[in-house]
Structure formats: structure tokens, C-alpha cells
Amino acid sequence: MTTVGFHASHEQMPPRLLLEAVARAEQAGFTAAMCSDHFAPWSVRQGHSGYAWSWLGAALQATRFSLGVVTAPGQRYHPAVTAQKVATLAEMFPGRFWAALGSGEAINEHITGDRWPPKDERDARLLESVEVMRRLLAGEEVTADGRIRVDRARLWSRPAVPPELFAAAVSPDTAHAAASWADGVITVDQPRDALREFIDAYRGSGGRGQVAVQVHLSWAGTDDEALAIAHEQWRQSLVPAHLAWELDRPEDFDARTAEATPTQVAETLLVSADPSRHLDHLLGIASLGVDRIYLHHVGTEQTRFIEVFGERVVPELEAVST
Template sequence: MTVVGFHASHEQIPPRELLAAVQEAERVGFDAAMCSDHLAPWGLRQGESGFAWAWLGAALQATSLPFGVVTAPVQRLHPAVAAQAIATLAQMHPGRFWAALGSGEAMNEHVTGDAWPPKDVRDARLHEAADVIRRLLDGEEVTVDGHVRVHRARVWSRPAEAPPLFAAAVGPETAGEVAAWADGLITVAQEPDALRRVIAAYRDAGGRGPIAVQVHLSWAEDRDTALAIAHDQWRNGLVTAPESWDLEQPEDFDARTADASPEEVATVVQVSADPSEHLDRLAALVGLGFDRIYLHHVGTEQQGFLETFGEHVLPGLKAVSR
């Protein structure tokens, strides 16, 4: 059965309200939840960005859902600190936590004042950081002097079993590279052929574990409203990699998409007022080979989406077999 998760968007919703939303997501039938570890929102209209690690402690305690976080443990967050955070959450909530490691975006990382390196260097330091984190979770004392520098680090409070370390990847090249160390893969919805290439690159390189996809969607009682929500809140989705990796400020994303039309935004956000249309499009993703689907309603108000999808989308989507 497909795992259907709720994406908790720190960039759009204040932490207290987001905690209530994820509790409601569990009530209406979502199987799991995830969030991203960001310092800044993607645009000024979003206007939020709570600290994911603090929020995760509360969310794991307030629900019985398994949670994941997408994080970049390479610059703003040192890999030894990331390992300690991962270990603490996994020790407190056994079997309910995973982390997906990515190479990051300048928007979240530039604040350290360190140079934002080219993609090949970012990928190399991610590989090193993943190795450091895994070794720390296994109880080793770690010293490394490479792209990542670590001096005699050790994580003292650890879970009995180390949690899964997924990799975050958008394109097939990265998906193939991370297969060597990842326990699973998470990507974002895009054209079906592009998703097939990502899945194939990961599996062909020996990638193990589940493959998950995050889907940005907009629902309202009429399509015009759903389209307006998407245009107001998620036009940043039109800024794709590699450009999205290198912009530094929310204002940069706003400037880059200032002239975007609502229909253009609908090419990167799944927009519909019809739950059955959403179900069909999501079921098609399961058919591509995804084990887990995390739904991100891009509106700031979640209640109507949660109630509607809980009744009309989740039962059918969970029943779809790969």
C-alpha cells in the first residue's frame, strides 16, 4: 500500500499553526509527514520559516506519525550537529524518524559568510557529510579534514538502531551518485519522463530502500481560487535548478517570477478543484514507481484541503498498488 504523507511547509505557516495542521492531517488519515529545514521562505508572500528541528520534537510528541526532514548538513548546519539532532529524535521516537540529506541552496546557506561553492564541490562535501553522520550514528569518534572538517566528534545519546538516511535529488545525475550511500531517495514532482530517469538512475546504480516524491498542489472549491492560491504562494516553483540553488534572498525569487502568469504557475503546481482529478494525477505517480507520496497544499489555510483530501483522495490513493 502506498504511504501518503503530509508536507508541513515551514516557509508558509507559523510553527504553532503548523503543529495543529499536522495533528489534523493525522486525524483525517495521512500516514506520515515531512518538512524541510530552511532558514528563509521562497518569497516574501510566504513570510515564515520556523526552525524545523525544534518543531519536529513537538510534532513527533503530539502525533503518532512517522516524520522525515530534508536538510543540508554541509554549511549552515555542521554534520556533527545534524547527527546529534537526528540521533536525539530517533532515540526518543524509535522507528518514526528519517532524514534526507541534500547539498543545499544558497538561500539557506549564505548566512554563514562562507563562499557558496560550485555544484561539484557541494556534491563532494555532501558525500563526506553523509559518511560522517552515518559513522557518528554508529558510535564512532570521527575526525575528517576534507571538504568537511570534523575534529574528534562523537554523538553520545544514540538510538538503538540508526534511522534511515535518505538522499534528496532532483536530477538523474545526482540520483545515481547518492545511490552509493542512501537508504532511500526523495525527489520532487516533475514531468513523468524526468521522474522515470531519476528513478532509473537511482535503481540502476544500486540504490536501495523506498523512493518518495513531494507533490506541490493547490485545491479550492473552484479552480480560479485554487489557481490564485498557487500564483500567490508558489510561483517560486518556476525557478528551477540550477538557478534556484544559487539565488540568495526571497526577494530574488520574487523578482525572478514577478511577471509569471497564473497559468504558468499551473505548470509546476498541480491545480484543480476536483478531488478525483487530483487522485488520478497522484495515482499516476505511484505507477511510475514511487513508494511514498508527500502532499504539499501550497495554500496557507490547510483545513479545507485536509478535510477534502481525507474524505475523497486518501482512501483511493492508499489503495493504489505499484
């Protein structure tokens, strides 16, 4: 069966309403959830960015399904601190929490005032961070003196079974590298051939964990309304990935996409009032052997989306064998 999850976008809603939404998603039939871990939203128009880790504790208590987070140890968070957060949630909610680790984005990490490294350095820093976290979660006392410095750190409260640590990745090269260390891999929706290449890179390099895909979509009562929502809330999707890692303020993303048309935005995600069109698209993703699909409606009003997709999309999608 395909796991069908709800994506909780901290960039777009206040934490209180997002907590209500994730509980409603479980009631509607979604079987999992995940969230973003941003310090700032992508756009001034989005206007929110709650602290994911505080919210996760409340969300896990308010639900019974699995929840995960995409986060970046190494700059904004020391990996020993990230390991402690991960361990605490996994100890309180056994088998229900996972984290996906990535090399980060300047919009979130620049706040420390430290230099924002080139991508190859960030990737190397991520691998060192993963090693530190794995050792701490295994109960070791850790000292390190590389890109990541650690002095005799030890986790005193740990889960009986360490949680899954996925890799957050976009390119086949990153998927290939992730196969050596990750318990699974999560990416964003891409053109079908590109997504197939990504999965093949992970599997072909020895990756045996689950593959998850986060799908951004826009749904509303009419196509015009769905298009207006996408244009208002999600036009940063037009910024290429290599540049999105480097821009460090919501205002920069807004400036880059100020002239974007609704039609241009609609080329980056599925925009439709017809749930069956969304289902067909999602079934195509599942057919590639994807184990988990997390749905993110890019609007700020989630109730009707959750109800409609919980009734008309989730059951059909869940029935797909992977």
C-alpha cells in the first residue's frame, strides 16, 4: 500500500491552525503527515514560519499516525542538538517520528551570521552531521574536530529504536550519495522522467529504504480559483533549485518572481478543481514504485481540501501496491 500523507506548511499558516489541520487530516483518512522546518517563509505573502519542533510535539500528541520533518543540521542547528530533539520525539512517540536531513537553504541558515558555504562544502558538512547524529543515537559519547566540532556529547534520553533518518534530495547525484547513509529518501514532485531517474539513482546505488515524494498542488472549487491560489502563494516554485538554495530573504524570492504570470506558475504544479485529475497524476507517481506521497495543497484554507481529497483521492491512492 502507498502511504498518503498530509504536508503541513509552516510557511503559510500559524501553528495553531496547522495543528487543527493535521488532526483533521488524520480524521479524513490521511495515514501520515510531514512538515517543513523553516525560519522564514518563501514569500512575504505567505507570512508565517512557526518553530517546527515545538509544533511536532503537539502534533504527535494530537494524532496517532507518523509524522516527519525535513531539516538541515550543521549551521542553524548543531547536529548534537538536532540529535537530542530527534531522540526526544522518538522516545515519546515510538515508531511514529522520522526526520529527513538536507544540506540546507540560505533563507533559513543565514540567520547565524556565519558564512554560507558552497554546495560541495554543505554536502560534506551534512555527511559529518549525519555521522555525529548516528553515533549519538546509538548511545556513544562523541567528540569530533572536523567541519562539525563536538566535545564529549552524549544523549542521556534515547528511544529504544533509533528513528529513521531519510535524505532530503532533489538531483540524481544527491540521491546516489544518499544511498550510502540514508534509511530512505524524500524528494519533490518532478517531471516523470526526472523522477524515474532520481529513483533509479537511489536504488541503483544500493538504496534500500523507502522513497517518498512531496507533491505541491492547487485545488479549489473552480480552476480559476485554484490558479489564483497558486499564483498568490506558490510562485517561488519558478526559482531554480540551485538559486533557491542561495537567496536568503523572502523579499528576494518575491523580487525574482514579481513578473510571474499565473500560467507560468501553473507549469510547476498541478492546478485543477477536478480531484480526478489530481488522482491520475498521483497514481502516475505511485506507479514508479514510490512508497509515500505527501500532499501539499498550496492554499491557506485547508479544510475543504482535506475533506474532498480524504474522500475522493486518498482511498484510491492508498490502494496502490508499491
